[in-house]
Amino acid sequence: MAFTMRDGRLQKDGKPVAMVASPFCGPEFASPPKIAVIHFTAGSTAATSAAWFADKSRPRATGSSAHVVIDRDGSLVQCVGFDSIAWHAGRSAWQGLIGLNQHSFGIELANLGYLHRVGSGWAGTGDRAVADPLLAVHRNGNPDGSHTPIGWERYPAAQIDTAVALLDVLVAGGVSQILGHDDIAPTRKWDPGPAFDMTAFRNRVFGGRADDGDNVLVVLPAAGLFLRSAADGAAAPVRAEPWPSGTQVRPMRVQDHWIEVTVLGVNAQPLATGWMRDAYLGQPGEVPPAAAGAVAAAPIGLG
Ligand SMILES: [Zn+2]
Incomplete structure (x- = not known):
């Protein structure tokens, strides 16, 4: 899939894509934005969001x-139009810029976002059940202030592939940074949240490949190794069982001797996020520190 741009109108196969024009926009950008901001709709489809x-x-x-x-x-x-300001960011700031509407493109992804418990499962807006959510803690804390895993x-x-294709044309036009709404408005926004693998997305857009040169570690x-809900050996595990030896994880940030990671499944699909002890992660074939064996024998303290 390849998009092109003509006078602010996105084109696919030489024809403008579907457009439902919003009156809540403008004026034209003073200079071409270098930032793209990713959002979720919190439930709506593309059609209902566009209508809204x-x-x-x-x-x-x-x-x-x-x-x-x-x-x-x-x-x-x-x-x-991609030549005009959209009203997507609200109160926001990033690296000295205030009010990101003037400096960024806004890209919404149809997605329920954070879910709530219904019976033994998880559901989004309108109690719509979601069968296999990602269980994770938002890196800024969950919307309700909790720090235990919730469903996302x-x-x-297919949705990510289109977003990558869109970013390709925006990068060709000068975009050099991809951010989440939760980066530029961290105290009030949670989109696109932990289910959006920002590191993998940036790697795809900016030339890296998820399976080549990406910074992936293994258990x-x-x-x-347990995945903990916080950088603390006493914090509750994200799931009851430890993740098996060889499980791939993508590091996101380091805190003391803990690394916040996304656990990866087949095709590098994100399965869960949480914290693992740095000493027990490494390159495939690496031998863990001597203490790890002893600790591993006593799962209560492992990771
Ligand atoms: Zn948003």
């Missing part, structure tokens, strides 16, 4: 928009 952005009955003071909304199946709807709707591959101890 286009709803002229909304008071202008509360109007909002984005440049595009990408559906779960990879289809997309443009809502604002996963992003289908070393033969007995496996």
